[in-house]
Amino acid sequence: MTYQFHSYRSLFPILSDYVYLANCSQGALALPVSKAIEEYNRQLLFSGRNWKQSIAKMEETREKFAKLIGAETDEIAILTSVSDAISAIASCLPFRNKKKKIILTDIDFPTVAHIWLAQEQFKNNVTFIHSTNGMIHLTQYEKEVTNETLLTCIPHVSFYNGYKQNIKEIADIVHRKGSLLFVDAYQSAGHIPINVKEMDIDILTTGTRKYMLGIPGVAFLYIKKELAQQLKPKLTGWFGQESTAVFNMSNPVFATGARRFETGTPSFISIYAACEAINLLLQIGVHNIQLYLQQLADYTRNFGAEKGLQIIGPFSAESSSSMTAFYAKNALKVEQLLKEKKVIVAARNDVIRIAPHFYNNKDELTYAITELARLMMEK
Known part of the structure; x- marks a missing residue:
């Protein structure tokens, strides 16, 4: 296995001391990202006010995120969290008697269900598609999505086991039924190529703190241009107004496109970090990252199986992402024991999630899986 990203390892100081495999939870901090954070801090320390610079950075x-997912800049809103992005859509989606059903899946991150079930008008019209062994067959979308479905909300990649869905095929199904498609890309953006036009996605959201290598405080909301113009946000603020209406208290005018979903002053320090993180991803190329991580994922699954570890979720490359979940009864305890061995992974429920990025290599995975197998034998 050729490792083509060795020159980038020096950008991630944590790799000097740890095998870092927790990108499904928090990406490792790169020096350019850290320097961007320091630059924001320096501007405040020595200038006292950096509003123009911050707006320019925003x-x-x-623009960089729009390029990353193949969108137009007016189709992107910058918010503070994916929960905020989902809430913004859920609170403004028009309820119609003949078009009122919301389809979710049981592989969504729990906050997705929390938000939709909190909406008075939709809470009794939410249907869950149930997975089998953590996976969902396309026939289930054919069956569950009907002409009464207003919106189908799905994860691109499962947070629990790394299962990857075919977005284009799902889009074809739900659009044929007259449903909108809302994609949660928090576990895919940054290591799986996304083109919202080719995939025919209506709405997409993701944050920067995982595979996108940023820090908490920034999320993106993509809304197809023609759809955004039809929606009237109920969560808004001065950043969501046309410039001429910003200081007009009695006559608000929504901004054009997805920008109307922005609210108040964002976390600029997180935006500085996000800008450099996305720049790094664009420089390397997400397609190149995916090709490399497919090799690491194949090795992780195969070597893990050789070591007697139980894989939870997909085994085939077609339906797998770069994340592999191994069963561990006491996952949180195992996570802590691995950290003592200088291996950082992310436990979730009853699994240990091994989620490498482009800066990881085969030797690190060999060590991490060997240590995990040893701990499992001791249990």
């Missing part, structure tokens, strides 16, 4: 970040 627009630069918007």
Whole structure:
């Protein structure tokens, strides 16, 4: 296995002391990202006010994220969390008697269900598609999505076991039934290529703190241009107004496109970090990252199986992401014991999630899996 990203390892100081495999929870901090955070801090320390620079950085970040997912800049809103992005859509989606059903899945991150079930008008019209062994067959979308479905909300990649869905095929099904498609890309953006136009996605959200290598405080909301113009946000603020209406208290005018979903002053320090993180991803190329991580994922599954570890979720490359979940009864305890061995992974419920990025290599995975197998034998 050729390792083509060795020169980038020096950008991640944590790799000097740890095998870092927890990108499904928090990406490792790169030096350029850290320097961007320091630059924001330096501007405040020595200038006292950096509003113009921060607004410029926000627009630069918007443009870079739009490029990352094949969107137009006016189709991107910058918010503070994926929960905020989902809430913004859930609270403004028009309820119609003949079009009122919301389809979720049991592999969504729990906050998705929390938000939709909190909506008075939709809470009794939410249907869950149930997975089998953590996976969902396309026939289930054919069956569950009907002409009464207003919106189908799905994860691109499961947070629990790394199962990857075919977004384009699902889009074809739900659009044929007249449903909108809302994709949660928090576990895919940054290591799996996304093109919202080719995939025919209506709405997409993701944050920067996982595979996108940023820090908490920034999320992106993509809304197809023609759809955004039809929606009237109920969660809004001065950033969501046309510039001429910002200081007009009695006559608000929504901004054009997805920007109307922005609210108040964002976390600029997180935007500075996001800008450099996305720049790094664009420089390397997400397609190149995916090709490399497919090799690491294949090795992880195969070597893990050789060591007697039980894989939870998909085994085939077609339906797998770069994350592999291994069963561990006391996952949180195992996570802590692995950290004592200088291996950082992310436990979730009854699994240990091994989630490498482009800066990881085969030797690190060999060590991490060997240590995990040893701990499992001791249990």
